[in-house]
Every structure is written in C-alpha cells, then in structure tokens.
Amino acid sequence: MSGGLDGLRALVTGGxxxxxxxxxxxxxxxxxxxxxxxxxxSDLPAGVHGFTADVGDREGVTGAVTAAATALGGLDILVNNAGIGAAGTVEDNDDDEWRRVLDVNVLGIVRTTRAALPHLRASAHASVVNTCSIAATAGLPQRALYSASKGAVLALTLAMAADHVHEGVRVNCVNPGTVDTPWVARLLDAADDPAAEHAALSARQPIGRLVTADEVAAAIVHLAGxxxxxxxxxALPxxxxxxxxxxxxxxx
Incomplete structure (x- = not known):
C-alpha cells in the first residue's frame, strides 16, 4: 500500500x-x-503538523480543526483517536468522573467530527475512523465506565455511517484489544504485582500477548484509505x- 494515500489529507486526534x-x-x-x-x-513523526487542542473544548477543537484543514489544504481522513481510560466498577467512579470520561471519549468525537464534516464533504475520498475498543462488545472486569463510553462510540459510529453515507463520507471504527500503550503501562505500574497483571492481560488474548499500537494503526489506515x-x-476487531x-x- 506504499504511496496509496498520495494526495490525501488526514487529521488524527490524540496523535x-x-x-x-x-x-x-x-x-x-x-x-x-x-x-x-x-x-x-510534541515529538511528532517527521513531516507531521501539530496543533494543540483539548477535545473537551468545543471552541478550541473547532479552531484547531479549521487551522489543520487550512494547513493541509483540505481534509479527506479524520481519525478520532483521542480518549482517556477509567478503571473500576459502577461503585468506584463518581458522577464527575463519569461526565469527564464520557465528555472526552464520546463528545470529543462529536465535536471533532462536527468541525471536520464541512471539509470532508468536499473530498472525493472522505473517511472517518473512530478508535473504539473490545470493551464495547465484551464484558471486562473493572472497566464499567470505560466500557460504557466505548459502547457509545460503537453505536455512534454506526449512526454516523448511516447519516453520512449519501454524502460520500464513510465511517468505521476499530476495536482494539489490550494494547501496549502508555495508559496500559501506567495501569500495570499501579498493580500490586505488575508482572502477574501483564501476564493476565496477555493471556486473555488468544495470541498470547498484548496488541501493538502499530497493529492497530495498520487497521485504521486500511479502513481510512x-x-x-x-x-x-x-467495526474491525x-x-x-x-x-x-x-x-x-x-x-x-
């Protein structure tokens, strides 16, 4: 697929x-x-433009998306990847934490896509890919809030796909398993026995290891192109x- 995206303009949140x-x-x-x-x-891959934005801030996101589209000369691909985690049962996170996680993980996608759609509609290859999670479809322990947010992302992806298919905008999502990311590393560091927790997270995936960020990226790029x-x-697992x-x- 090398060169398969020549001439296309892409925006990645949480990039x-x-x-x-x-x-x-x-x-x-x-x-x-x-x-x-x-x-x-900061510390972005070579040739990638960076814009500071908080997906929880409507005006900030709108301005940053506009600035990015201007810098790129348009927009063909939007990857809604920004998100935050949460651990615990329904008893363990208070209402403010529920609001915070849902605001970033769900409304963050809404705000960014809303700002990007006028640019995407002008593209002949418009595509949106949302980063969802295995937590949207499988009951995982100690992930009540996170799972609820990702279940909403899955439903939102399908609704967006239906709403915008006749405008030429495709909408899909990826559902990663447990990925070797900085957030998972922090969870492991906070565990009573990090080595045992790492082994448990690896073992629950049939391949016997954590998924890599590069593997998820490959799926996102495949859907986007x-x-x-x-x-x-x-929803691509x-x-x-x-x-x-x-x-x-x-x-x-």
Whole structure:
C-alpha cells in the first residue's frame, strides 16, 4: 500500500502518543499529508503538523480543526483517536468522573467530527475512523465506565455511517484489544504485582500477548484509505482473537 494515500489529507486526534502517534506515522509513510490534534503535540513523526487542542473544548477543537484543514489544504481522513481510560466498577467512579470520561471519549468525537464534516464533504475520498475498543462488545472486569463510553462510540459510529453515507463520507471504527500503550503501562505500574497483571492481560488474548499500537494503526489506515471505499459502518476487531475465539485450555 506504499504511496496509496498520495494526495490525501488526514487529521488524527490524540496523535502524539500510543495508537494515535503510530497512526500518524503510518499515514505519512503511505503518502498522506498529516496533522494531529493533541494536548501536547510534541515529538511528532517527521513531516507531521501539530496543533494543540483539548477535545473537551468545543471552541478550541473547532479552531484547531479549521487551522489543520487550512494547513493541509483540505481534509479527506479524520481519525478520532483521542480518549482517556477509567478503571473500576459502577461503585468506584463518581458522577464527575463519569461526565469527564464520557465528555472526552464520546463528545470529543462529536465535536471533532462536527468541525471536520464541512471539509470532508468536499473530498472525493472522505473517511472517518473512530478508535473504539473490545470493551464495547465484551464484558471486562473493572472497566464499567470505560466500557460504557466505548459502547457509545460503537453505536455512534454506526449512526454516523448511516447519516453520512449519501454524502460520500464513510465511517468505521476499530476495536482494539489490550494494547501496549502508555495508559496500559501506567495501569500495570499501579498493580500490586505488575508482572502477574501483564501476564493476565496477555493471556486473555488468544495470541498470547498484548496488541501493538502499530497493529492497530495498520487497521485504521486500511479502513481510512480509498482501497476500503466499499466499507462503511464496520467495526474491525484488532484484539488477537479475543472477541471471537473460544479456545480449549492447553494441555499441561
């Protein structure tokens, strides 16, 4: 697919680290002009434009999207990747934390897409890819708030795909499993036994390891590009088989 995105303009939210940074780099490698929105857009891949924005701030997001589209000369691809995590059951996060996580993970997509749509409608290859999660479709322990936010992202993806298909705007999402990102690293560091927790997170995915940010980025870039022009309203698992495989325990 090298060069398959030549001439296309892409915007990635949360693009300075983890999945977002890997996605920005891969889009650039495949020929796209790329900008990222991030709270701290530093240490970006070569050739990537950075814009400071908080997806929780409507006016800030609108201004940053406009600035990015101007710098790129338009917009063909939007990757809604910015998000925050939360751990605990329904008893463990107060109402303010629920509002904060839903505001970033769900309304952040709404704000960014709303600002980007006028630019995307002018594109012949308009595509939106949202970063969702295995947590949207599988019951994971200690992830009540996070799972609720990602369930909303999945439903929002399908609704957006239906709303904008006749405008030539495709909308899809990726559902990663547990990804080796800075957020997961912080969770592991906070565990009573980080090594045991890492082993447990790896073992629950049939491939026996964490998913890498580059693997998720590859799925995002695949959905975003013109080679997927017939794909919309799809949630693509990148979870090492966690959602669909039921393996027998290995013999000891």
């Amino acid at each position: 300075a680290s983890g999945i977002g940074r890997a996605t920005a780099r891969l889009l650039r490698e495949h020929g796209a002009e790329v900008a990222v929105l991030d709270l701290s857009p 013109p080679q997927s022009s017939a794909v919309t309203g799809t 990148v979870d090492g088989g966690m959602a669909s495989l039921r393996l027998r325990p290995r013999a000891r």
